[in-house]
Amino acid sequence: MLAGIDPHQVHEWYLAVYADAYEWVEAPNVIGMSQFADGGFLGSKPYAASGNYINKMSDHCAGCRYDVKQKTGSQACPFNPLYWDFLIRNEDKLRGNPRLGQIYRTWDRMDDQKKAAYRETAQAVLDMI
Numbered sequence: 001m002l003a004g005i006d007p008h009q010v011h012e013w014y015l016a017v018y019a020d021a022y023e024w025v026e027a028p029n030v031i032g033m034s035q036f037a038d039g040g041f042l043g044s045k046p047y048a049a050s051g052n053y054i055n056k057m058s059d060h061c062a063g064c065r066y067d068v069k070q071k072t073g074s075q076a077c078p079f080n081p082l083y084w085d086f087l088i089r090n091e092d093k094l095r096g097n098p099r100l101g102q103i104y105r106t107w108d109r110m111d112d113q114k115k116a117a118y119r120e121t122a123q124a125v126l127d128m129i
């Protein structure tokens with residue numbers, strides 16, 4: 001979702017690679033919950049996170065080659081710039097969501113240089129993908 005991959009292709013991928021991916025279970029979980037591509041029918045906001053949340057909820061970051069605390073630049077955790085880039089790429093659909101109001105206010109308070117650094121780092125990550 002953060003990378004902007006076509007949700008239908010993600011859905012088809014799950015059906016293709018998992019022998020036990022029954023569509024009546026898989027479709028709501030993938031299209032609805034993981035991709036927020038059902039118009040908000042199942043979830044009240046996208047299940048998206050920056051590296052900080054992933055670090056809090058898991059032990060993945062300790063051994064990672066990226067730095068979860070870095071927000072931009074080549075060593076930054078890719079989830080940090082992708083998170084903001086996702087929100088800005090989809091601003092027309094998401095800014096009005098009451099659960100994301102505080103997040104967009106945080107973005108609005110950032111200076112232009114910081115915003116540009118997030119967008120540039122995100123683009124570098126997307127180019128790598």
Ligand code: SF4
Binds near residue numbers: 052065066
């Ligand atoms: S990419 Fe690395 S630093 Fe970022 S959330 Fe994943 S494990 Fe943590």
